[in-house]
Amino acid sequence: MDTQHPAERILLGPGPSPVSARVLRALAAPTLGHLDPQYLAIMDEVCDMLRAVFLTKNALTFPVSGTGMAGMECIAVNLVEPGDEVIVCVNGVFGGRMKDVMSRCGATVHALEAPWGETFDHEAIAAALERHPRTKVVGIVQAETSTGAHQPIAGLAEIVHRAGAMLVVDAVTSLGGHELRVDDWGIDAVYSGTQKCLGCPPGLAPVSFGERALAAMDARKAPVQSWYLDVSMLRKYYTSGGGGRVYHHTAPINMTYALREALAIVLEEGLEARWARHAAMHARLRAGLESLGIGYVPARSLHTLNCIHIPPGADDAAVRRRLLEEYGIEIGAGLGAMAGKAWRIGLMGHGATVRNVDLVLTALAAVLGRR
Numbered sequence: 001m002d003t004q005h006p007a008e009r010i011l012l013g014p015g016p017s018p019v020s021a022r023v024l025r026a027l028a029a030p031t032l033g034h035l036d037p038q039y040l041a042i043m044d045e046v047c048d049m050l051r052a053v054f055l056t057k058n059a060l061t062f063p064v065s066g067t068g069m070a071g072m073e074c075i076a077v078n079l080v081e082p083g084d085e086v087i088v089c090v091n092g093v094f095g096g097r098m099k100d101v102m103s104r105c106g107a108t109v110h111a112l113e114a115p116w117g118e119t120f121d122h123e124a125i126a127a128a129l130e131r132h133p134r135t136k137v138v139g140i141v142q143a144e145t146s147t148g149a150h151q152p153i154a155g156l157a158e159i160v161h162r163a164g165a166m167l168v169v170d171a172v173t174s175l176g177g178h179e180l181r182v183d184d185w186g187i188d189a190v191y192s193g194t195q196k197c198l199g200c201p202p203g204l205a206p207v208s209f210g211e212r213a214l215a216a217m218d219a220r221k222a223p224v225q226s227w228y229l230d231v232s233m234l235r236k237y238y239t240s241g242g243g244g245r246v247y248h249h250t251a252p253i254n255m256t257y258a259l260r261e262a263l264a265i266v267l268e269e270g271l272e273a274r275w276a277r278h279a280a281m282h283a284r285l286r287a288g289l290e291s292l293g294i295g296y297v298p299a300r301s302l303h304t305l306n307c308i309h310i311p312p313g314a315d316d317a318a319v320r321r322r323l324l325e326e327y328g329i330e331i332g333a334g335l336g337a338m339a340g341k342a343w344r345i346g347l348m349g350h351g352a353t354v355r356n357v358d359l360v361l362t363a364l365a366a367v368l369g370r371r
């Protein structure tokens, strides 16, 4: 195995997604110090661009050092403290993780479950809030990458706020690929990752906190149990307000350059155009799969992640190995309850192109002997 020269794969799995040459070049720029005024200006720019991509005015919007899971954990440890009650919507692996992370924060977690592949009606969430009137946070995944289900979010915050709770949204596989409007939709805290629809390598987790979340953090009784993810300290580094910048940890400098370049590409394309491109590539893939007789697991599919049934008779691992070895294409295996039953084809960011859709369809047809 050649460990010196990583191969140029076509990454059509659940992430990481393909990274453009522009973003890779940005990584190679000279490393600045994390308190260098030039670096701080770059970080400010990244936070501004994140606000544009999240469609929010939230001052507390920044990239957590770590992958998407660090974003999930950052929001959980800061908003949830021992004794709190929370509702987590679980219809796949990532909802399950949110439940686990919030219970590790000492919360009493009421899991609202839906079958894998399905999504939640807002009425079911309203009913859960009535059953649990002390609920502080409702956590939900917009793009459940394990099943490909697309959870509607617009309109949910009104229900959650009426019950006096906050809405936390996992937007890891939606930010930059699906419509997401943090302010218009009233989302109180949201996290994402760089390596899905933003087209950047893994390593940073964009997060944003609204007014209710800030107030909840100010009202905490117990200190945040994670030192590394404590927003009361992180904000003194990421936001310049008042007393200047205070060192907390060394930010991943070169990854910040990469994220800035990736966000510049997103904003050059335009959010609406980008959402439309992901929708069009999904439609193109779906039509091709249908002609191969391959159907989708979820009724309401994401555009960014296509979770499909493995056709009867096909050898799951052998097909994926041949796609990788003969075509250099990575697709995802089924995760959790979907293992051995589904494949996951990601069309995210730089990877959501006509060329990749037609290539994966051709390769899949050949490997399945349908040509």
Ligand SMILES: *Cc1c(COP(=O)(O)O)cnc(C)c1O
Residues within 6 Å of the ligand: 015, 067, 068, 069, 070, 072, 094, 141, 143, 144, 145, 146, 170, 172, 173, 193, 202
């Ligand atoms: C990928 C993913 C995560 C976790 O992100 P990592 O970058 O792997 O830590 C969380 N939630 C969802 C919905 C994801 O798809």
